[in-house]
Amino acid sequence: MxxxxxxxxxxxxxxxxxxxxxxxxxxxxxxxxxxxxxxxxNIERLEALHGIEIExxxxxxxxxxxxxxxxxxxxxxxxxxxxxDTMISTTHVDLRLRAHDRGIDTRVIHGTTAQTAASSLTGLxxxxxxxxxxxxxxxxxxxxxxxxxxxxxxxxxxDLHTLVYLDIxxxxxxFLTGDRAADLLGDPLGDPLGVxxxxxx
Amino acid sequence: MxxxxxxxxxxxxxxxxxxxxxxxxxxxxxxxxxxxxxxxxNIERLEALHGIEIExxxxxxxxxxxxxxxxxxxxxxxxxxxxxDTMISTTHVDLRLRAHDRGIDTRVIHGTTAQTAASSLTGLxxxxxxxxxxxxxxxxxxxxxxxxxxxxxxxxxxDLHTLVYLDIxxxxxxFLTGDRAADLLGDPLGDPLGVxxxxxx
Numbered sequence: 001m002x003x004x005x006x007x008x009x010x011x012x013x014x015x016x017x018x019x020x021x022x023x024x025x026x027x028x029x030x031x032x033x034x035x036x037x038x039x040x041x042n043i044e045r046l047e048a049l050h051g052i053e054i055e056x057x058x059x060x061x062x063x064x065x066x067x068x069x070x071x072x073x074x075x076x077x078x079x080x081x082x083x084x085d086t087m088i089s090t091t092h093v094d095l096r097l098r099a100h101d102r103g104i105d106t107r108v109i110h111g112t113t114a115q116t117a118a119s120s121l122t123g124l125x126x127x128x129x130x131x132x133x134x135x136x137x138x139x140x141x142x143x144x145x146x147x148x149x150x151x152x153x154x155x156x157x158x159d160l161h162t163l164v165y166l167d168i169x170x171x172x173x174x175f176l177t178g179d180r181a182a183d184l185l186g187d188p189l190g191d192p193l194g195v196x197x198x199x200x201x
Numbered sequence: 202m203x204x205x206x207x208x209x210x211x212x213x214x215x216x217x218x219x220x221x222x223x224x225x226x227x228x229x230x231x232x233x234x235x236x237x238x239x240x241x242x243n244i245e246r247l248e249a250l251h252g253i254e255i256e257x258x259x260x261x262x263x264x265x266x267x268x269x270x271x272x273x274x275x276x277x278x279x280x281x282x283x284x285x286d287t288m289i290s291t292t293h294v295d296l297r298l299r300a301h302d303r304g305i306d307t308r309v310i311h312g313t314t315a316q317t318a319a320s321s322l323t324g325l326x327x328x329x330x331x332x333x334x335x336x337x338x339x340x341x342x343x344x345x346x347x348x349x350x351x352x353x354x355x356x357x358x359x360d361l362h363t364l365v366y367l368d369i370x371x372x373x374x375x376f377l378t379g380d381r382a383a384d385l386l387g388d389p390l391g392d393p394l395g396v397x398x399x400x401x402x
Contacts, residue, residue, distance in 0.1 A: 009311060013218040016209055016313065018402070020218065085313070087321035096324075110210060110318050110401070112217065112286070112311040115327055120288035120309055123297075126316055131331050131361055154359075160332055201219075201311070 002073035002099045004086040006111020010201020011040030012049045019109045020050065027076035029054045030069050032062050032092075034170040036083035039199055046081075054081065058171065066095055073104045084113045117200035118163050130155030132163040135181055137174070149188050156192075164194075203274035203300045205287040207312020211402020212241030213250045220310045221251065228277035230255045231270050233263050233293075235371045237284035240400055247282075255282065259372065267296055274305045285314045318401035319364050331356030333364040336382055338375070350389050357393075365395075 003022045008014025015023070023029060029052045031043065047054050057069075072078035086092050087108055099106050119126040133151040138144060148164070155162045164185070166176040178196030185194065204223045209215025216224070224230060230253050232244065248255050258270075273279035287293050288309055300307050320327040334352040339345060349365070356363045365386070367377040379397030386395065 006313075008217055010219075013222065016217050017214040017221060018211075021214065085317050085321050087324065088317055088327050091324065091326060093324040108321055110313040110321060112207075112313055113317045116286050116289055116314045116317055117311050120286050120311060123288065123292065123294040125292060126289050127333055127335075129332070131359070132328055134328075158332070158355075 001077045002069070002096075002104050002106045003077065003079045003109060004092060004096065004106065005079050005081050005109045006085040006113075007038055007046070007081055007083050008111040008201070009038070009084065009114065009117060010199065011038055012046050014038065014040075014112060014201055016109065016111070019111065022107075022109050023050045023052060023079050023081070025077060026052060026079035028072040029079040029081060030062075030072075031056050031081040032059075033083075034059050036168060037170045038083050040201060052079075062092070062095065066098065069095070070099060070102055070104060073099060073106075074102065083111070085111045088113055088115065112201075114165065114197070114200065115163060118197045121197050121200055122195050124161055128159075128161050129163055130158060130160035132165065134165040134167060135176060135184065136167045137169070137176055138184060144184050144188060148185075152185070152189060152192075202278045203270070203297075203305050203307045204278065204280045204310060205293060205297065205307065206280050206282050206310045207286040207314075208239055208247070208282055208284050209312040209402070210239070210285065210315065210318060211400065212239055213247050215239065215241075215313060215402055217310065217312070220312065223308075223310055224251045224253060224280050224282070226278060227253060227280035229273035230280040230282060231263075231273075232257050232282040233260070234284075235260050237369060238371045239284050241402060253280075263293070263296065267299065270296070271300060271303055271305060274300060274307075275303065284312070286312045289314055289316065313402075315366065315398070315401065316364060319398045322398050322401055323396050325362055329360075329362050330364055331359060331361035333366065335366040335368060336377060336385065337368045338370070338377055339385060345385050345389060349386075353386070353390060353393075 005019045031054050033056050043054050096106050133148050152162045166181050168175050206220045232255050234257050244255050297307050332352050334349050353363045367382050369376050
């Protein structure tokens with residue numbers, strides 16, 4: 001059995017009781033910290049709370065070489081952990097499908113996500129959001145991609161908000177900050193009103 | 202202090218550890234069960250798990266007569282509970298604003314939501330969803346509202362999925378089912394592919 005467990009938004013207490021129970025019953029635990037990470041905690045504190053050793057895998061260790069994860073899930077109960085919900089935004093759907101192909105049972109234990117928190121904390125109804133987008137680091141994409149501006153403008157034409165995820169580079173602990181995003185988006189969008197939601201949880 | 206605590210998606214174990222801690226430290230707890238409800242549990246089991254009496258309030262008891270909630274929050278620590286996230290979809294933003302006007306500190310403790318779970322369980326990336334909509338009971342709206350069809354068609358033109366929430370009437374325990382929704386939407390939309398997500402958690 002392979003349980004995909006969302007750790008939620010902020011620290012080691014953002015997990016659900018169901019998630020904690022599942023992790024507590026696991027024989028082996030793996031985590032990825034590269035698509036996102038919990039800003040209020042670290043792996044050591046997660047290990048201490050849940051009483052289990054957690055092996056952190058980099059992108060290659062999840063996407064190219066997941067063999068030992070599958071082996072642990074085939075022999076017993078393995079937990080795969082990620083911040084937020086394990087299947088959202090950058091999906092681990094592929095890992096789940098590959099486990100399925102190997103005859104391994106899987107389940108998803110949901111976590112709280114930025115998508116929910118952004119709507120909830122701003123008081124903006126989730127019905128009023130159009131397509132979401134991610135603003136990448138400008139240095140890795142040669143500025144702001146046209147698709148980001150197009151998405152926001154298209155939503156504005158329909159009188160909809162846009163949830164703009166700010167890029168993170170979890171492995172190098174680099175985060176695109178709200179003020180930098182405002183600088184990047186202000187000009188091309190005609191200085192619109194933006195609200196930054198940070199460290200929700 | 203007034204803590205808005207999301208109970209999450211399915212049963213009494215869908216709450217986060219942070220939510221459980223906050224509820225455990227509350228002097229009084231209120232819940233609403235009319236915008237949604239947890240299909241895997243009931244108030245009695247929630248009370249037993251958390252060791253606190255929970256007063257369930259109907260719509261009028263939240264929206265028109267929230268006085269006793271504010272009184273409890275002004276005198277001590279009150280918890281306001283709802284399924285999913287307390288601020289999403291049908292928002293309790295107004296309650297939060299009114300508490301703020303009375304000088305009461307508030308906080309939101311997020312819960313897992315149908316919005317997240319639908320994307321996560323289907324494997325459909327949340328970036329590929331356009332505006333969401335709710336399909337109401339046809340008998341209360343004289344059929345399928347044109348706005349629902351327009352939202353779905355507009356998203357399809359942009360090659361986006363639509364999350365269609367199915368109406369619930371929590372106080373009368375009536376739920377619009379997936380097969381009924383398929384009957385209602387199939388014809389006007391030219392028999393599209395739909396996926397039902399039910400009892401996620």
